[in-house]
Amino acid sequence: MEEKPTTPDAVPQWQLDLDKVGFVRRLFLARKWYGGDWWFVAVSAVLLLFIILLGAAPQWFAPYDPRAEVGPALLAPGEVPLGYVLVVPAGSTTTSIKDIGTNKNNIGFVVGSPASQALRKTTDELNAAEKEAGTGITYQPRPRRYETNELGLADLASGKIDGFVASMEELEPLLPNFPGVKVVGNLSGNTRTFTLGTNQLGQDVLSRVIWGTRIALIVGLSSAIAAFLLGVPLGLISGFVGGPFDRILTMLMDSLYSFPGLILAIAIAAVLGAGIGNVIVAIAVLYIPTYFRIVRGQTLSVKNDLYVEAARSLGTPPWQILTKYILPNVIPSVVIIFSVNVADAILTEAGLSFLGLGLPPDTPDWGIDLARGQDYIRRAWWLITYPGLMVSLVTLSFSMLGESLAEILNPRLAEL
């Protein structure tokens, strides 16, 4: 019976202490060692979660259907869409038509104008609402007809009538001449605004921006994943096997890589034709060389590391060397590239749709919106500002994620 040798090392206490360093603790340790980076991780994580939520369930956030024309065109953010308005004497305390809705009140409008229909419609709606509520109130102001807006406004100013109804468009040029009157707002009392305004087709910018997240994420992630799935194995095998296969593949990849990105994507998209699938393919092809190069370079260097040699001397078959020894040591660098890549893919997708390639024209997509809005920079700055802001935000959060991953994935955070 052999005697176990007296080995002097029981596990030292500090080594056991170090084991208590779990993942969460590691995050905090990262903060102590690297200074402020923990907040980097926190911020990018929160941003990213928010963006993913937007993309996954845009219908929860978007107030309108992005394709529906829900309001007047080119409405500024927060601006109330003024259709038909109620004008009252300057000194009056009236705030809406409800105040002057009794049959003792006189409300004027131009004879035969759509304003009269609007007035009738509004009173009907209000009465219906009151009937439902069972209040028994009826609004029945007495109509006074005028030939022109000016005559009506003059009477309003002198107090002969309580209110006047017309469209804002008509009233705008006249109002400066009648200081005795003021506009109290929409006839229907509608004060709902569009948070980010509307575009030239009357579509809600906010909804379009939110729905655009979905497209961006789908295209960005899919193309990045596709490029990853093709580029990484090719790089691995090429770097490992070497020889003429490696040389030919590298030449191919290098020529793809040397193309200016967007131009290549344009070429491919033009060849493949329209459709979201083709866009994804075009962008994926664009990024395959990136993964290939990085992985191949890493493989070449890891291939010569001592532990790979040790694996070889154990008798490990080449396939296992590739998957168990080389791949795990190559992957961390690629993961970081991946997250930055997604950001880049989103940008490229925006660029492609900006140029009108790929996605159907009415798709709620940031690139398309940017393209459509570029003619309106002066008049309606919000058309490009918000989609542009979203592109930057998403790009930023993916890049931040990539940077923070580099810290967390580093196994040396729990080192001795």
Place this chain on the structure above:
Amino acid sequence: MKTQLFSKETENLVEIQDLKKWFPVQKSFLDQLLAGRKDFVRAVDGVSFNIRRGEAFGLAGESGSGKTTIGRLAIGLETPTEGKVIFDGIDLGRQNEGELRRLRRRMQVIFQDPMASLNPRMTLGDSVVQGLKIHYPEAAEKHRDTLLEIFERVGLTPARYFINKYPHQISGGQRQRVVIARALITRPELVLADEPIAMADVSVRALLLDLMVQLKQEFNLTYLFITHDLATAKYICDRIGILYLGRMAEIGDLKEVYSRPLHPYTQALLTAVPVPDPHKRRTKSMPAGEIPNPINPPSGCRFHPRCPIAQAVCAQQEPELRELRPGHQAACHFAEQFL
């Protein structure tokens, strides 16, 4: 003539026959064209020796001696330019990839740098058990037990704690034990130890040396121990070969070579090694010059430009290894004067 009980059993586990390994200096055709000639680094330039079953054979030398290359050739990690490596009667050069890989089970390596030779992304347990998974896949249910056993045996207790750790979570001395465990788990016959304790702390070296000696006994191992540290070699090697610039200068029983060296280079080496005793400081002077370029070794005896007893013939004729005493050989024209 010894009667052999087992017809397959040879006395020599490893036979190195006239081994040469030359590395081209100019890597590509274009470099060659520009240089006008083909240069080679003659890392190993005609070395022959045998390693007997069950012995610890030391291969010592300074930089450029070729000791590491010979080690790698001996276990088939490199193919020789010329010459043969015979392992248990099998010519390694004639094996194909698959056969060679299967032979690996019987010859394992302990590398110099434990941190670099362990996969940073594999747990220690995984790294060590790979040998079993590759060579004994059918006995999968026994793997874990064998793994825990070997960890305990090399002193990494409690084993259950260590098998889940990563290389960067343990100390250098512990890492080297893991490397030893990995080498021994398949019960090899030959273990190539390439400067195994050079990177360990001074106070840990004695432990590792002791461990290796014990394991040799228990596991019935044969060591090919490569080192530049002659003092350490004394504690583990039975026989030793001294290399100089790709050729064997002297070979024999370690105690004899150390106490009565026959080659001037060996003598210089032994004098140069510092002794941890201030009363025994070196008084002799060292040979002039430095180790020459292995691309263009000196003519004749490679040591002759620096040798204190060199004569005309030394520059013209390269001496062969001659047996000057039983089991003790030296490659020097004038070694007799030291007998």
Place this chain on the structure above:
Amino acid sequence: MNDTTPLVQIRDLTVTYKTRLGPTSAVDKVSFDIRRGEILGLVGESGCGKSTLGKALLRMITPPGRISAGQILFNGEDILTFDEKRLRDYRGRQASMIFQDPMTSLNPVQTVEQHLVEAVEVHEGQTQSADIVRRIKTLMERLGIMQSRLASYPHQLSGGMRQRVMISLGLVLNAGLIIADEATTSLDVIVEAKLVDQLREIRDEYGVSILAITHNIALVAEMADRVAVMYAGNLVELGEVNRIFDWPLHPYTQGLLASVPTIEIHERKELFKMPGEPPNLARPPAGCRFHPRCPAAMSICSRHRPGLQEAAPGHWVHCWLYQDHPEKEEKTLKAAA
């Protein structure tokens, strides 16, 4: 002119590093002298703080480390108070360093001659170039470097040669102190032996003091006049080389010396195996840092830290075995003189 005051006086030097696990004191209240013209061997394992100490002597500690306490007196002046200008003069001209890897310490695009000339010009702007060349030539002869080597680039030189160039960089400016930090670790044994001879000759001829930092005990026995042993940031023993090797007092020194292999056939057949591992300096053991591994540990050792005391003339130990303390129950040992 025979100045007997020490060249360097280190008093309570402490160097701390900020690490993930907290502040670690890589060098903890270390005090000793380096005498003029002596070769002092600073010995210890990796992590004991010897390299850090060497760097501190040239004030080359970079963040996250810093010299947090103590004094380093060079020729009576505390170098920790030097400003940038004074420091630059000190480094290279008064104290110089040789590193382990000579390849990376020499500028690959400068020839040997350019290195030397630059060194002189930086420190002694007014010296004539004719004088500089003459000095360099004499020095090369003295160090055994052939004149033809002056025009070589570092990659054309061998390891031993490069180390000699490093030495010459210190000597050309007549430095008083050369710090050799594992200067021979990467060299072959014969080249190492020649370099050791060289260092001794330089000391004899120029009177420089040499601080040889190494983990190689045998090397220290070969070349040092005095030996300082460090463990886990503390200086545990200091004395004449013969005394340290013949009568080591500190249990760590005793263990260390007994565990070193020797090439002599009939000596030391068995090596002593020291139990345990060096501690993590972020959580050092309380009291004496060696006590968890010490065969002679007493109860006081885990509570209080002993100071460095002169147990015999010229022989200093950092150990409770040789010191008194009110709480100590055991007898104090007396070291033979």
